[in-house]
Amino acid sequence: MALSTYEMVYLITNIFGTYIVYKFMHIFFETKEVNHRIEFLSYAGYYIFIALVYLTINIPVVTMIGNIVAYFGLSFNYKAGIKRRLLSVLMIYLIGMCIEVIVALLSGYFKYSLITVNNYSSVYGLFIFQILLYLVIRILNNYKNIRKGEIIPLANWAAIIIIPISSLYIILTLFQATGLSWEQILIGVVLILLVNFTTFYLYDVISASMVDKMDKILLGQQNKYYQKQFELMESSLKTTKAMRHDLRNHLSVIYALVEKGERDAALKHLAKMTDVYDDKKQYACTENIDIDSILNFKIQAAEQQNIKIALDLSIPEKMDIPSFDLAIILGNLLDNAIEAVADLEEERQIKTNINYDKGRLIILVENPYQGERVKVGNRYLSTNKEPSQHGLGLENVKSVLQKYDGSMDINQRSNIFSVSLLLFV
Known part of the structure; x- marks a missing residue:
């Protein structure tokens, strides 16, 4: 089966789209211990998988599920907990979906259905979508604390992840609603995108705040370590000074006892000195x-x-x-x-x-x-x-x-x- 011009452009631009997903993942995850060979193969597999879904099925709801599952699979290239994986997958997909819908509406595609074949065919729209998404990546890449989101308390994380989940539901509902003009849908999607940009920013701020809080706790603990060490050093110095001061008197007593042949008394006196000057710790x-x-x-x-x-x-x-x-x-x-x-x-x-x-x-x-x-x-x-x-x-x-x-x-x-x-x- 021969490919149409739109399908060929889709396959070509989706190479860049896969690179954008790669850059998105690097915003959320640390990459120091990544096996780059496996990472490359996994993204190549993602590209092939999404291309096959588009060419053989091309139904929006199937493409959506396929992308979310694939994103979650790609996240296992990086060391992270389940909280960060789930939030990153939802944020990546939602931001991409919002931009795609905005471009589609502006390019004249108004008949968007979740369960029928996608007939969108604007070649210009494909290029604009990838360019806009790349610009978004460039902006979001400035938020460095997002990679430290694992330390965010569960309650805060739950409050944050509700936003992209709710946003996804609202977008899907907008396209199933009747009586709405494309302008109303466009405004709704733009507002949802802005809300999620704000959520991204708040997530970064909370992550930075938690890191700063932990640093302060550790710094306070470290100060306690030093304080205790100085107390021990001061106590040891006082003990040494006291021992030096009394040593001549003790030696005089021991010398006298030994001279008199009172060996047991001398040993007993030495034992008392040991008890005083050795805390046995x-x-x-x-x-x-x-x-x-x-x-x-x-x-x-x-x-x-x-x-x-x-x-x-x-x-x-x-x-x-x-x-x-x-x-x-x-x-x-x-x-x-x-x-x-x-x-x-x-x-x-x-x-x-x-x-x-x-x-x-x-x-x-x-x-x-x-x-x-x-x-x-x-x-x-x-x-x-x-x-x-x-x-x-x-x-x-x-x-x-x-x-x-x-x-x-x-x-x-x-x-x-x-x-x-x-x-x-």
């Missing part, structure tokens, strides 16, 4: 103030719950990694471990190894746990009482790892849960 003391402050803060929090943290540290005084990132990594890993061990009657101990060697920072946190660690997708759910925070600790750690081309390995065996990290710093 294990604190991090590596001279790396960033790591020491975080670990010491968490050690104290663990000890308040009768949990021991066993340390094996081999790190230099300085490393090329900001304290902010260390606070996210160690803070989240130890918080999760303490939370899990707090539920145990026995084996209340956390193993923490941190080693640095030739530009590689290796971190291992290992803890016993009871019950089953639930895994949803790539996320392990914690026992956090706030459902919206479940599994976010490890997700935050993963986001930091990306900066250092790092990797995370999670294992659970014989009721031992371990997280090991490798960072290149």
